[in-house]
Amino acid sequence: MNSAQPPASHFVGGAYIEDAAGAPFECIYPATGEVIARLHAATPAIIERALVSANRAQKEWAALAPVARGRVLRRAADILRERNQELSELETLDTGKPIQETLVADATSGADALEYFGGIAASITGETIPLGQDFAFTTREPLGVCVGIGAWNYPTQIACWKAAPALACGNAMVFKPSELTPLGALKLAEILIEAGAPAGLFNVVQGAGEVGARLIANPLVAKVSLTGSVPTGRKVYAAAADGIRHVTMELGGKSPLIIFEDADIENAVSAAINANFYSTGQICSNGTRVFVHEDIRVDFLERLAARTANARIGDPLNPQTNVGPLISSAQRDKVLAFIAAGRAEGARLVIGGGIPQDQHSGGFFIEPTIFDGVTDDMTIAREEIFGPVLSLLSFKDEAEVVGRANGTEFGLAAGVFTSDIKRGHRIAAALEAGTCWINTYNLTPVEMPFGGVKQSGVGRENARAAIEHYTQIKTVYVAMGDVEAPY
Numbered sequence: 125m126n127s128a129q130p131p132a133s134h135f136v137g138g139a140y141i142e143d144a145a146g147a148p149f150e151c152i153y154p155a156t157g158e159v160i161a162r163l164h165a166a167t168p169a170i171i172e173r174a175l176v177s178a179n180r181a182q183k184e185w186a187a188l189a190p191v192a193r194g195r196v197l198r199r200a201a202d203i204l205r206e207r208n209q210e211l212s213e214l215e216t217l218d219t220g221k222p223i224q225e226t227l228v229a230d231a232t233s234g235a236d237a238l239e240y241f242g243g244i245a246a247s248i249t250g251e252t253i254p255l256g257q258d259f260a261f262t263t264r265e266p267l268g269v270c271v272g273i274g275a276w277n278y279p280t281q282i283a284c285w286k287a288a289p290a291l292a293c294g295n296a297m298v299f300k301p302s303e304l305t306p307l308g309a310l311k312l313a314e315i316l317i318e319a320g321a322p323a324g325l326f327n328v329v330q331g332a333g334e335v336g337a338r339l340i341a342n343p344l345v346a347k348v349s350l351t352g353s354v355p356t357g358r359k360v361y362a363a364a365a366d367g368i369r370h371v372t373m374e375l376g377g378k379s380p381l382i383i384f385e386d387a388d389i390e391n392a393v394s395a396a397i398n399a400n401f402y403s404t405g406q407i408c409s410n411g412t413r414v415f416v417h418e419d420i421r422v423d424f425l426e427r428l429a430a431r432t433a434n435a436r437i438g439d440p441l442n443p444q445t446n447v448g449p450l451i452s453s454a455q456r457d458k459v460l461a462f463i464a465a466g467r468a469e470g471a472r473l474v475i476g477g478g479i480p481q482d483q484h485s486g487g488f489f490i491e492p493t494i495f496d497g498v499t500d501d502m503t504i505a506r507e508e509i510f511g512p513v514l515s516l517l518s519f520k521d522e523a524e525v526v527g528r529a530n531g532t533e534f535g536l537a538a539g540v541f542t543s544d545i546k547r548g549h550r551i552a553a554a555l556e557a558g559t560c561w562i563n564t565y566n567l568t569p570v571e572m573p574f575g576g577v578k579q580s581g582v583g584r585e586n587a588r589a590a591i592e593h594y595t596q597i598k599t600v601y602v603a604m605g606d607v608e609a610p611y
């Protein structure tokens with residue numbers, strides 16, 4: 125087995141450091157169950173060191189001309205792209221995602237974020253407000269030390285989506301990856317140093333939830349940006365509230381994908397596949413409730429099942445593989461329990477539903493699974509599964525499907541397929557979701573804002589919108605005349 129052992133567990137103050145007093149944990153390759161790295165969780169001493177070094181580096185970094193900060197980020201983007209092969213292999217080991225995905229979706233999307241925010245760093249400006257003979261002006265100041273906490277499905281991308289805007293705005297960051305995927309963020313930390321970032325600007329500390337909680341509670345921290353589940357979001361938001369800290373919450377979803385009778389069926393099937401089985405279904409914005417108009421349900425399902433049967437499940441390092449394992453055995457058990465609930469509650473299993481027979485033992489594989497005849501009240505239609513399970517629901521008319529699509533506590537994303545352009549816009553306007561796609565699904569280029577409404581989150585990542593969430597406005601009133609007083 126390839127070893128992916130990093131030189132030490134944490135990256136703090138510009139170098140790898142270890143503190144063997146921290147609780148040991150193992151990084152497991154999800155395709156085989158083998159241990160590929162052994163690490164230690166951060167002790168309170170490591171956490172303190174990371175925050176103090178971030179605080180120091182932030183002052184130096186914020187004093188640089190923004191164009192110089194941008195140059196460092198753009199250099200880091202170039203390095204990520206040059207090393208895409210090596211970084212993608214590591215990402216595959218860390219997550220189990222097929223190499224055919226990691227080569228195009230992880231380090232590369234991280235590089236896009238660094239390039240984009242590096243490019244706009246010098247254009248983050250305030251405004252001038254005329255007030256008669258007086259005037260006011262605003263500046264956008266950095267917040268200070270930001271904490272980033274990541275989920276395990278896109279470890280490198282999440283680290284970059286948080287670090288790039290934070291750093292472009294003049295902040296420093298301490299990042300805690302998911303305990304299940306500790307490796308990718310360490311590479312980003314190395315690369316930022318190589319690109320010229322000051323030591324301590326971007327630090328990585330390892331550990332589970334309690335390390336995250338300890339980071340957020342530290343008075344040096346100005347902001348926390350979390351990518352994770354709604355229950356974790358509630359805890360992190362509450363902890364941040366205690367210190368009146370800024371937050372960005374990128375949380376879970378149960379997003380609708382609505383397919384009308386006039387849709388291009390082959391494209392809609394492609395979207396449903398991508399929206400449910402890419403990354404073995406472990407994507408927050410997945411369109412897991414596929415509402416298909418009753419007139420085309422039979423045709424749609426036939427094509428969907430036939431194409432899903434062609435999925436190649438197996439060794440993620442084989443470039444031909446397009447479905448890898450889930451992240452852990454616990455996640456696989458959770459998904460199997462949802463599949464059991466789907467069956468027990470009367471949904472019809474069309475394809476998949478179990479562990480593929482021909483996989484190497486030890487891996488956490490599960491078949492792409494399609495349920496037909498799903499109703500809104502079933503567990504599989506209400507709860508986020510975070511696995512390759514597609515629920516097909518049918519509908520008759522527009523008002524009905526919009527009401528049902530919005531009938532969830534989540535509001536991360538939504539999609540609509542139709543050849544009627546007016547209907548596409550009408551539905552997108554009516555859907556309660558932070559991101560809507562018309563005639564495609566799950567494309568999240570850095571140029572467009574991404575984030576949720578309702579329980580799916582607060583704030584936005586990517587695009588210029590992210591600047592709002594990593595800066596604070598200072599207003600300066602400038603008086604040009606005398607000061608009047610009543611006495």
Ligand code: NDP
Nearest residue numbers: 274275276302303332333336337352353356374375376408
């Ligand atoms: P979790 O909510 O379990 O964990 C997210 C991160 O928070 C992990 O690093 C975790 O550490 C950490 N954490 C857990 N408890 C605390 C705490 N009390 N204080 C601070 N940090 C804490 O999510 P998963 O990792 O299981 O990821 C899956 C979830 O993430 C899904 O709900 C998915 O929808 C969501 N997600 C959202 C995205 C978005 O952009 N909206 C994108 C990707 C995923 P550890 O796990 O190491 O214990």
